[in-house]
Amino acid sequence: MTPPSGRPRTGADRDTRGAVLAAAAVLFSSVGYTATSTYAIADRAGVKQASIYHHFRGKDALLRTLLLETVRPSLALADQLLAEPGDPAARLWALCDADARWLADGPVNIGGLMQLPEVEGEAFGEFHEERAALRGRYDALVAAVLRAVHGPDRVTTGVAPPEATLVFGLVESVITARRTGGTAAVADLAPVVADAALRVLGLHGPSLGGARTAGAALVPGLDRWASAPVHDVG
Structure with missing residues (x-):
């Protein structure tokens, strides 16, 4: 599939995306998918909750x-x-x-x-x-x-x-x-x-x-x- 269109990713974008994925992986593995909220992912990743939706459409996409x-x-x-x-x-x-x-x-x-x-x-x-x-x-x-x-x-x-x-x-x-x-x-x-x-x-x-x-x-x-x-x- 073609990568999503939009502005080119900066280094900060890549860092945020990676941090969000890492936080999601830890939480999905430890407490389960259903029990993990995007707020908890953002908190663990050290980013604003809105930053998740800049890179992903939601938990399913993560x-x-x-x-x-x-x-x-x-x-x-x-x-x-x-x-x-x-x-x-x-x-x-x-x-x-x-x-x-x-x-x-x-x-x-x-x-x-x-x-x-x-x-x-x-x-x-x-x-x-x-x-x-x-x-x-x-x-x-x-x-x-x-x-x-x-x-x-x-x-x-x-x-x-x-x-x-x-x-x-x-x-x-x-x-x-x-x-x-x-x-x-x-x-x-x-x-x-x-x-x-x-x-x-x-x-x-x-x-x-x-x-x-x-x-x-x-x-x-x-x-x-x-x-x-x-x-x-x-």
């Missing part, structure tokens, strides 16, 4: 933006990895590692926002579409790994392999692990998750080690993806 920021970096990386040549196991390892790392990092368990009951509403359809697109990328990479490891007959064309559900669930298990055990519990979890994903698909020993080494080299700088801006906030 939560929608936070949700999109959880999925878009991974979707962009998945698209890049699908276009890369070479070992599909290495590419899947890289996606699992990066995706799990983004869910584990940060001061707030922002992935947990995906599990808020309000997110089932129509207002968050765009997020669900993009998350489904990410799941489709996982399906494609899992299918490619299964073909490479077990032969072309292992996967039915046009049908998502059931193993893809388990791989996707392994990555998102970081959200629950962080909720129950805190940041310490997930500090080193991402490569373990990526290894487990490949074991599910039948890779072990040297095959797994080689895919891990090659996969780690595919994504040398995660920050450039994690900092990708989200413009669709209306």
